[in-house]
Amino acid sequence: MATQHSRSAARLMIAPAVFVLLVWMLIPLCMTLYFSFADYRPMRATFEPWIGFDNYVSFVTSSSFTNSVITTLQMVGGILCITIAGGIALALLLDQPIFGQGVVRILVIAPFFVMPTVSALVWKNMFFNVDNGLFSYLYKALGLQPYDFLSQAPVFSIVVIVAWQWLPFATLILLTAVQSLSSEQLEAAEMDGAPGWARFWYIILPHLSRAITVVILIQTIFLLSVFAEIFVTTNGAFGTRTLTYLVYQRVLESQNIGLGSAGGIIAVILANIVAIFLMRIVGKNLDN
Amino acid sequence: MARAITTRKKVMWTALSWGIGLLIFFPILWTFLTSFKTEATAIADPPVWFAFDWTLENYRAVQERSNYPLALTNSIIIAVGSTILGIAIAVPAAWAMAFVPGRRTKDVLLWMLSTKMLPAVGVLYPLVLLAKWLGVMDSRILLIVVLMLINLPIIVWMLYTYFREIPGEILEAARMDGASLRNEIIYVLTPMAIPGIASTILLNIILAWNEAFWTILLTTVDAAPLTKFIASFSAPEGLFYAKLSAASMMAIAPILVMGWFSQKQLVRGLTFGAVK
Numbered sequence: 001m002a003t004q005h006s007r008s009a010a011r012l013m014i015a016p017a018v019f020v021l022l023v024w025m026l027i028p029l030c031m032t033l034y035f036s037f038a039d040y041r042p043m044r045a046t047f048e049p050w051i052g053f054d055n056y057v058s059f060v061t062s063s064s065f066t067n068s069v070i071t072t073l074q075m076v077g078g079i080l081c082i083t084i085a086g087g088i089a090l091a092l093l094l095d096q097p098i099f100g101q102g103v104v105r106i107l108v109i110a111p112f113f114v115m116p117t118v119s120a121l122v123w124k125n126m127f128f129n130v131d132n133g134l135f136s137y138l139y140k141a142l143g144l145q146p147y148d149f150l151s152q153a154p155v156f157s158i159v160v161i162v163a164w165q166w167l168p169f170a171t172l173i174l175l176t177a178v179q180s181l182s183s184e185q186l187e188a189a190e191m192d193g194a195p196g197w198a199r200f201w202y203i204i205l206p207h208l209s210r211a212i213t214v215v216i217l218i219q220t221i222f223l224l225s226v227f228a229e230i231f232v233t234t235n236g237a238f239g240t241r242t243l244t245y246l247v248y249q250r251v252l253e254s255q256n257i258g259l260g261s262a263g264g265i266i267a268v269i270l271a272n273i274v275a276i277f278l279m280r281i282v283g284k285n286l287d288n
Numbered sequence: 289m290a291r292a293i294t295t296r297k298k299v300m301w302t303a304l305s306w307g308i309g310l311l312i313f314f315p316i317l318w319t320f321l322t323s324f325k326t327e328a329t330a331i332a333d334p335p336v337w338f339a340f341d342w343t344l345e346n347y348r349a350v351q352e353r354s355n356y357p358l359a360l361t362n363s364i365i366i367a368v369g370s371t372i373l374g375i376a377i378a379v380p381a382a383w384a385m386a387f388v389p390g391r392r393t394k395d396v397l398l399w400m401l402s403t404k405m406l407p408a409v410g411v412l413y414p415l416v417l418l419a420k421w422l423g424v425m426d427s428r429i430l431l432i433v434v435l436m437l438i439n440l441p442i443i444v445w446m447l448y449t450y451f452r453e454i455p456g457e458i459l460e461a462a463r464m465d466g467a468s469l470r471n472e473i474i475y476v477l478t479p480m481a482i483p484g485i486a487s488t489i490l491l492n493i494i495l496a497w498n499e500a501f502w503t504i505l506l507t508t509v510d511a512a513p514l515t516k517f518i519a520s521f522s523a524p525e526g527l528f529y530a531k532l533s534a535a536s537m538m539a540i541a542p543i544l545v546m547g548w549f550s551q552k553q554l555v556r557g558l559t560f561g562a563v564k
Binding site: 006009010011013016017021024027028029032035090093094097105109110111112115116117118119121122123125126127132140164167168172173176210224227228231244247248261263268281282283286 | 304313394401406411415498516519529551
């Protein structure tokens with residue numbers, strides 16, 4: 001079907017998309033790479049184009065790097081646990097025949113469409129605030145001392161906010177996977193007397209494993225770059241500085257471009273490690 | 289998993305689902321309710337649920353805040369602009385990859401996807417520098433281009449998966465009947481492609497509307513969209529719950545409605561065909 005003529009026409013049609021993405025990826029990334037080997041601090045008028053790996057060494061050996069990696073792992077890990085466990089439970093629940101299923105679905109999905117700055121501010125002020133937040137009323141009603149979430153459990157608080165936003169995503173994808181499960185298999189297992197947990201553990205969970213993997217990979221890539229939620233709630237204080245946030249502060253707040261760029265390159269490398277696994281799955285699927 | 293279900297069981301599941309659904313939706317519901325309260329009722333102890341004098345005062349107050357109309361306009365222009373630009377670049381590319389696949393089509397698709405996975409902080413400073421150098425810092429055109437670029441891989445992928453579902457035989461039949469390439473595109477392809485393109489536009493507007501890294505860091509006042517406008521409420525003097533709620537509702541309401549229509553497309557658009 002594809003003649004030589006249509007081939008070259010096709011190439012011409014793909015060219016603009018490839019070109020803009022290539023420019024978008026290469027130019028800024030090369031600049032970051034270049035700066036990462038330079039001592040560049042505009043506010044002190046320092047620019048030395050080549051200092052070798054000094055930036056990488058001082059970025060990686062600083063305690064703020066270690067802390068930021070720990071915070072990032074806690075945040076991403078916590079959010080993944082909540083969204084995966086909650087997503088599986090919700091997907092199975094929404095798959096049951098219930099009255100008003102469509103409406104419940106809409107309620108569950110809604111948080112995903114709330115812009116990050118809005119959800120961060122709403123949670124911060126109307127729920128977590130120690131004086132006027134709803135949780136404080138709840139604590140007081142139960143006769144407890146109000147708890148200042150954002151300063152006493154800041155990472156946990158941000159995990160709650162972001163998990164709330166991403167739970168719908170996990171739920172939707174896992175629900176799609178649950179719905180493709182054949183009912184015959186489950187019925188056969190039920191007739192053979194397999195109890196509910198066994199059906200879940202040996203039939204449903206293996207069936208969902210691929211979807212779970214995809215959710216983990218995609219969410220990890222997006223969660224590594226969580227920014228607005230931290231920016232609005234704690235601005236990186238109280239040990240909520242993730243790797244992304246640390247790089248942002250080095251580059252735009254302390255204006256140490258060299259150091260920040262080295263951190264940026266490290267972030268790119270880390271994200272790529274996750275991306276490779278995701279690409280492999282997507283690539284395999286493309287063949288079918 | 290359709291099995292014989294007793295009504296009692298169904299009622300039980302219904303109650304549980306509705307309970308959990310409302311719990312998850314609660315922060316939005318609470319924001320909605322608070323947006324109609326006076327500032328005093330908004331922080332009343334104990335909290336007031338429904339029995340208060342509903343007022344539209346907050347919506348009026350927020351709209352009168354000097355920069356709200358500007359932020360709304362910016363959000364619309366940036367979200368719609370970046371989507372139109374992205375679609376214009378992506379439709380030909382996705383069309384060619386779906387109907388004239390070559391040996392490298394798969395590699396190109398995967399490579400495009402990989403650009404989406406580039407962490408934004410990795411290119412933050414160069415972008416700020418380039419924007420300043422070009423004199424486009426804090427301009428709508430900068431955000432239109434940047435948001436178009438970060439979402440382009442998703443647009444291409446979504447369109448590609450939709451176009452691939454259009455059977456190639458139909459095109460061949462049209463060609464046999466003597467249709468020219470142009471007629472083929474206008475009369476055969478376009479009507480079949482429109483639903484897919486519409487879904488892609490919808491999802492992309494949502495993604496662009498809610499983008500909150502570049503929109504916060506590349507704007508100050510002139511091009512600041514709603515994401516940035518709302519973030520300005522985090523300053524201590526901005527602590528007015530009722531007004532914050534009204535501003536929040538106005539920022540999320542249109543997208544919530546669009547989002548509810550695009551549930552299915554969400555799975556397709558954000559999993560790159562890895563989950564079917």
